[in-house]
Amino acid sequence: MRAWRVHELGEPADVLVLEDLEAPEPGPGEVGIDVAAASLNFPDVLLCRGQYQVKPPLPFTPGAEVSGTVRSVGEGVDPGWVGRRVLAIPNFGPGGMAEQTVASVASIHEIPESMGWSAAASLFVTYQTGHVALHRRAHIQPGETLLVHAGAGGVGSAAIQLGLAAGARVFATAGGPEKVEVCRKLGAEVVVDYRAEDFVDAIKAATNGRGADVIYDPVGGDTFDRSRKCIAFEGRILVIGFTSGRIADAPTNHALVKNYSIVGVHWGLYATVNPQVIADAHDDLVRLFDAGKIDPLISQELDLGEVPQALDRLASRGTWGKVVARMH
Numbered sequence: 001m002r003a004w005r006v007h008e009l010g011e012p013a014d015v016l017v018l019e020d021l022e023a024p025e026p027g028p029g030e031v032g033i034d035v036a037a038a039s040l041n042f043p044d045v046l047l048c049r050g051q052y053q054v055k056p057p058l059p060f061t062p063g064a065e066v067s068g069t070v071r072s073v074g075e076g077v078d079p080g081w082v083g084r085r086v087l088a089i090p091n092f093g094p095g096g097m098a099e100q101t102v103a104s105v106a107s108i109h110e111i112p113e114s115m116g117w118s119a120a121a122s123l124f125v126t127y128q129t130g131h132v133a134l135h136r137r138a139h140i141q142p143g144e145t146l147l148v149h150a151g152a153g154g155v156g157s158a159a160i161q162l163g164l165a166a167g168a169r170v171f172a173t174a175g176g177p178e179k180v181e182v183c184r185k186l187g188a189e190v191v192v193d194y195r196a197e198d199f200v201d202a203i204k205a206a207t208n209g210r211g212a213d214v215i216y217d218p219v220g221g222d223t224f225d226r227s228r229k230c231i232a233f234e235g236r237i238l239v240i241g242f243t244s245g246r247i248a249d250a251p252t253n254h255a256l257v258k259n260y261s262i263v264g265v266h267w268g269l270y271a272t273v274n275p276q277v278i279a280d281a282h283d284d285l286v287r288l289f290d291a292g293k294i295d296p297l298i299s300q301e302l303d304l305g306e307v308p309q310a311l312d313r314l315a316s317r318g319t320w321g322k323v324v325a326r327m328h
């Protein structure tokens, strides 16, 4: 089977090598998966660079989420899984950028026939993060206001849809007129091109000076700093990621004076600490998908061979929505 592997760390297009390998066999508690689709995520870029919080030993295959069919099971796993359509988080190392992979049985979830492979491969990391962040961590309420930064991105576009599905008024920022249009089409009411203008005044104007109740921030750096200027009384700033490359410092006196919360979100940790949270979120996401309330924005479907260049585009702000590699 074909798989992308990283032998030395660096930019994806420089270090990924397409190899012909033996299919990985599932160990105890694992399943083998014939991958149908693998979606790209910013953490794949960080993994290639060696900047992600988890550092698999070299050589490894990146790829954090896939959809596919279970083809084999390891010791202790119900053989009834074989042949079922699933979405999965592959083990770190074998990874999803391959025609076959392995995953812990705890990290696979069955998908309905109504869901296509590309949608399924896009409905795990970004939507789970959005669901857990907005509902479990921020307790978002219908009628509240939500500002999503980098709203045209993978994580951002999912958060816009989930915010609307939760009954919130949704605002967004995005880099450049095309991405602004993407956010508008997703249903964001006010969208600011934050590379061209400051978003603070626009958010205050849209909220009668109050600011946003919830701010979803995958960007960090200056974007986080400015978010503190337009967060509402009893607002929650969700710390999702640092695509800007800078981890901001938060003055705690400011949080006290303005009475807001800075809420960390590490969705992946639920897999070990409280997997029921992920299972419950999956059920709700499938329900929302079947009800037509969420539908992953897939901007591009690629052949497996095109993955490295696509990851470079993702790293340099050149993509929107989800980019998905199709194996067949």
Ligand SMILES: NC(=O)c1ccc[n+]([C@@H]2O[C@H](COP(=O)([O-])OP(=O)(O)OC[C@H]3O[C@@H](n4cnc5c(N)ncnc54)[C@H](OP(=O)(O)O)[C@@H]3O)[C@@H](O)[C@H]2O)c1
Pocket: 040, 041, 042, 043, 125, 126, 129, 150, 151, 152, 153, 154, 155, 156, 173, 174, 175, 176, 179, 218, 219, 239, 240, 241, 242, 243, 244, 245, 265, 266, 267, 268, 314, 315, 316, 317, 318, 319, 320, 321
């Ligand atoms: N906390 C969690 O549990 C969790 C889970 C999943 C992902 N994440 C994090 O969420 C973030 C987004 O991931 P994603 O896969 O959805 O990526 P993405 O949004 O598809 O791509 C990143 C976006 O970040 C924006 N950006 C702003 N400044 C940037 C810069 N200097 N360089 C590159 N991009 C910049 C760009 O949008 P504009 O051009 O519109 O600015 C870019 O399109 C990542 O940091 C990822 O690690 C966190």
